[in-house]
Amino acid sequence: MKKIIILGSTGSIGTNALEVIRKAKDKFQVIGISGHKNYKLLMEQIEEFKPKYVSTGSDEGYHIIKERFPEVEVYFGDEGLKNLATKEEYDILLTAVSGAVGIEATVEGIKKGKRIALANKETMVAAGPYINRLLKENPKAEIVPVDSEHSAIFQSMLGGKKDEVRKIIITASGGTFRGKKIEELKDVSVEQALKHPNWSMGKKITIDSSTLVNKGLEVIEAHELFGVSYEDIEVLVHPQSVIHSMVEFKDRAVIAQLGAPDMKLPIQYAFTYPDRMESLALEPLDFTKFSTLTFEKPDHETFKGISLAFKAGRIRKTMPAVLNAANEVAVELFLKGKIKFLTIYEIIERAMERHIPLEIDGVEIIKKVDKETREWVYLHYAR
Ligand code: NDP
Ligand code: MG
Numbered sequence: 452m453k454k455i456i457i458l459g460s461t462g463s464i465g466t467n468a469l470e471v472i473r474k475a476k477d478k479f480q481v482i483g484i485s486g487h488k489n490y491k492l493l494m495e496q497i498e499e500f501k502p503k504y505v506s507t508g509s510d511e512g513y514h515i516i517k518e519r520f521p522e523v524e525v526y527f528g529d530e531g532l533k534n535l536a537t538k539e540e541y542d543i544l545l546t547a548v549s550g551a552v553g554i555e556a557t558v559e560g561i562k563k564g565k566r567i568a569l570a571n572k573e574t575m576v577a578a579g580p581y582i583n584r585l586l587k588e589n590p591k592a593e594i595v596p597v598d599s600e601h602s603a604i605f606q607s608m609l610g611g612k613k614d615e616v617r618k619i620i621i622t623a624s625g626g627t628f629r630g631k632k633i634e635e636l637k638d639v640s641v642e643q644a645l646k647h648p649n650w651s652m653g654k655k656i657t658i659d660s661s662t663l664v665n666k667g668l669e670v671i672e673a674h675e676l677f678g679v680s681y682e683d684i685e686v687l688v689h690p691q692s693v694i695h696s697m698v699e700f701k702d703r704a705v706i707a708q709l710g711a712p713d714m715k716l717p718i719q720y721a722f723t724y725p726d727r728m729e730s731l732a733l734e735p736l737d738f739t740k741f742s743t744l745t746f747e748k749p750d751h752e753t754f755k756g757i758s759l760a761f762k763a764g765r766i767r768k769t770m771p772a773v774l775n776a777a778n779e780v781a782v783e784l785f786l787k788g789k790i791k792f793l794t795i796y797e798i799i800e801r802a803m804e805r806h807i808p809l810e811i812d813g814v815e816i817i818k819k820v821d822k823e824t825r826e827w828v829y830l831h832y833a834r
Contacts, residue, residue, distance in 0.1 A: 452477070452478065452479070452480055453478065453479050453480070453542045453543055453722060454479075454480050454482045454540060454541045454542050454543070455468075455472065455479055455480065455481050455482065455483075455541065455542065455543045455544075455545060455722065456481075456482060456483035456484070456504070456535050456536070456538065456541045456543070456544050456545070457469070457481060457483070457484050457485070457545045457547060458485045458506075458532055458535065458536070458544065458545065458546050458547060458548050458553065458556055458571075459485060459486070459487075459545075459546070459547035459548035459549065459553075459570075459571075460481075460484035460485060460486055460493070460496055460547070461486035461487070461489040461492045461493055461496070462486075462547055462548070462549060462653055463651070463652050463653045463656075463714070464545075464547035464570045464597065464653075464714060464718065465484075465486075465545075465547045466492075467713075467714045467715050467718055468545055468547065468718045469481070469496065469499075469500065470715060470732055471715050471718050471719045471722070471732055472500070473499075474731035474732050475728065475731060478723075478728065479722060481500040481502050482502055482503050482504065482538075482540065482541055483502050483503065483504035483505065483506075483535045483538065483541065484496055484497070484500065484502050484504075484505055484506075485505065485506035485507065485526075485531065485532055485535060485548070486506075486507055486508070486509075486512075487507070487508035487509070487548070488508060488509050488512075489509075490507050490509045490511065490512025490513075490515065490516060491512075493505065493507055493512065493516070494512075494515070494516060494519065494520075497516070497520055497523060502523065503523065503524060504523070504524045504526070504534070504535050504538060505520070505523050505524070505525050505526070506525070506526040506527065506528075506531030506532055506534065506535055507525070507526075507527060507531070508527070508528055508531075510527075513525060513527050529552060529555065532548065532552070532553075532555070532556040533555055533556055533559050535556070536556040536557070536559035536560045536563070537559045537562075537563060538563075539563070541565065542565065542566060543565065543566045543567075543568050543721075543722060544556070544557070544560040544565050544566070544567050544568065545568040545570065545597070545718070545721070545722075546560070546567060546568070546569055546570060546571040546574065547570040547571060547597070548571055549571070549573075549653055549655050549656070550571075550573055550655070550779055551573045551577055551772075551775060551776065551779065551817070551821050553571030553573060553574050554571075554573065554574050554577060554578050554814060554817060555814055557569065557571065557574045557582070558578075558581075558582070558585060558814055560592070561582065561585045561586060561589050561592040561594075562585065562589060562592075563592070564589050564591030564592045565591075565592055566592070566593050566594075566595060566721075567592065567593070567594045567595070568595055568597050568718065568721035568722060569594050569595070569596050569597055569598070569721075570597035570598060570718075572598050572668050572669065572672045573668070573775050573779075575671070575672040575675040575676055576668050576671045576672055576675075576771045576772070576774070576775050577771060577772035577775045577776075577817050577821065578772070578811065578814065578817050579671065579672075579674070579675030579767075579771065580675070580767065580768075580811050581811045581812075581813065581814070581817070582594075582675070583675060594676065595720070595721040595724050596672075596676060596717070596721065597714070597717050597718055597721045598669060598672060598717070599695045599696075599712070599714065599716075599717050600621050600622065600669050600673070600695055600696040601669070601672060601673060601676055601696070602695070602708070602716075602717035602720055602721065603622075603694075603695035603696035603697070603707070603708035603717075604619055604621070604673060604676075604677060604696045604697075604698055605676075605677075606708045606720070607696070607697060607698040607706040607707060607708055608677065608698055610698065610700065610704070610706035611698070611700045611701075611704075611706070613678070615700050615701050615702075616677075616679060616683075616698055616699075616700060616701075617683065617699045617700055617701050617703075618679070618683040618684065618685055618698075618699045619673055619677065619679050619683065619684050619685070619696070619697075619698055619699075620685050620686075620687050620696060620697040620698070620699065620705070621666065621669055621670060621673060621684065621685070621686050621687070621696050622686075622687050622688075622689040622692070622694050622695060622696050622697070623663065623666045623686055623687070623688050623689065623749060624647070624648055624649050624650070624660065624688070624689070624690055624692045625648075625663075625688040625690050625747075625749070626647070626648075626660040626661040626662070626663060626665075626754075627643065627644060627645075627646050627647060627648065627660070627661045628643075628644075628661050628754075629648075629688065629690060630750075631753065632753055633752075633753050633793065636753065636792055636793055637791065637792070637793060638791070638792075639792045641785065641786055641788065644657070644658050644661045644785070644792060645657050645658070645661075647660055647661075648690065648692075649690075649691075649692040649712045650692065650712050650714075652714075654786060655779070655782055655783075655786075658782045658785060658786065658795075659756075659778070659782065661792075662754060662756045662792075662795050662796070663749065663754035663755075663756035663757050664756035664759070664760070664778050664795070664799070665756070666686055666749070666756060666757050666760075667756040667757045667758075667759055667760025667761070667774075668760060668774075668775065668778075670684055670686065670757065670760050670761060670764060671760055671763065671764040671771050674764055681761055681764055681765055686749050686757055687746050687747075687748070687749075688746065688747045688748065688749050689744065689745065689746050690745060691741055691743075691744055691745065692712040693709050693710070693711075693712075693736070693741050693744055694707045694708075694709050694744065695707075695708050695709065695710060695717075696708065709736060710733075710736055711733060711734070711736050713732075713733055715730070715732045715733055716730065716733060719732070755796045755799075755800075756796070759774060759796070759799050759800065759803070760774060762803070763803060766808050767808070768808035768809055768810055768811060769806070769808050769809045769810075769811060769816065769817065769820045770803060770806060770808045772811075772817050772820050772821055772824075773802050773803055773806045773820060773824050774799055774802075774803060775821075776802070776820070776821045776824035776825050776828075777798050777799045777801075777802035777803070777824050777825075777828055778795065778798075778799050779825070780798070780824075780825050780828040780829060780832075780833075781794065781795040781798040781799065781828065781832070782795065784798075784828075784832055784833055789832070789833055789834065790832055794832070798828055798832060801831075802824050802827060802828060805827070806820070806824070
């Protein structure tokens with residue numbers, strides 16, 4: 452029986468994870484969950500999964516949960532996430548909160564020597580060099596990626612040795628606006644940007660998919676997770692989202708992982724690795740439904756998300772944290788109707804231009820840069 456703590460249990464990844472667990476209750480036990488504002492769903496999850504520990508970001512929710520579930524240890528806010536991650540008696544920490552708020556809890560999980568099932572890509576993007584150092588210092592800890600591309604790369608890597616890898620090919624659906632040109636993107640609405648062709652995900656990451664910033668973040672995430680240089684990472688648009696990513700080895704063998712576009716697969720794999728378990732939540736992939744699989748180069752002129760990320764990633768230090776923070780606020784402002792779609796790129800570019808990159812010696816510096824960047828974006832764009 453594996454004991455699991457889920458940070459962000461009320462989100463898209465969180466609820467998919469609970470679906471995996473619901474179908475395999477003899478294998479997995481949820482001992483902790485956290486939500487932010489949606490405490491009603493959190494309470495339904497407490498009733499069903501009976502966790503020992505719960506954290507919420509809602510004031511009202513905190514009091515109601517404490518009263519309704521006296522047997523549960525209830526925590527609050529960012530500290531609450533850390534409190535869950537520092538528990539002794541769990542095996543796997545699934546970090547599925549959205550945004551940079553996931554970093555500190557992940558750090559605590561690594562220090563505890565746990566397996567981190569990592570969905571929160573912001574962690575490797577903003578804090579990659581620091582996380583990698585912590586992993587070296589805590590050899591019992593390990594990260595098994597949940598992001599579908601990185602799960603695919605992780606699985607494909609098992610086809611050879613690390614020094615035999617020639618390159619990583621990260622696939623991208625191309626997002627909602629694939630094929631569109633800058634002129635056509637000037638006035639797109641929030642509703643249009645939220646329509647993802649293949650995946651059903653949280654709002655933030657869906658917008659990131661339409662700007663291709665998500666793919667950019669994934670390039671940095673891949674570099675930090677797998678130690679492959681930026682020259683050896685390629686992004687390939689593959690609109691059907693059947694091949695989740697590939698690894699090319701020295702002998703030109705390309706190993707790929709394929710599957711339906713459903714996060715339950717990489718979530719389950721991060722729970723069961725190095726084993727595989729019968730999927731009780733997924734149908735087999737029906738190849739006859741995909742008579743053509745197509746590939747094309749990304750349009751970097753229109754969708755600057757990937758090139759901005761390569762730039763930030765190569766500078767490394769705190770630059771990816773700036774890209775991430777600027778993008779988070781930009782997406783929030785776009786969702787609120789305060790800025791236009793293409794202004795997201797402008798905000799990231801300007802935030803990066805004004806930043807002098809610093810060495811990352813701990814979480815504090817990331818928090819400082821993150822905060823400064825957010826304040827600058829709000830000051831200049833949140834009218
Ligand atoms: P959602 O927006 O659906 O869920 C986010 C979760 O985090 C919710 O439980 C939310 O709580 C909680 N949360 C939000 N803000 C805070 C905060 N400030 N403090 C604590 N908790 C907070 O996001 P997704 O599930 O889509 O994504 C989660 C992470 O996984 C992201 O980093 C994303 O990039 C990554 N990811 C997601 C994929 C997907 O398919 N969805 C694919 C690959 C990676 P509440 O709802 O209660 O307010
Ligand atoms: Mg992904």
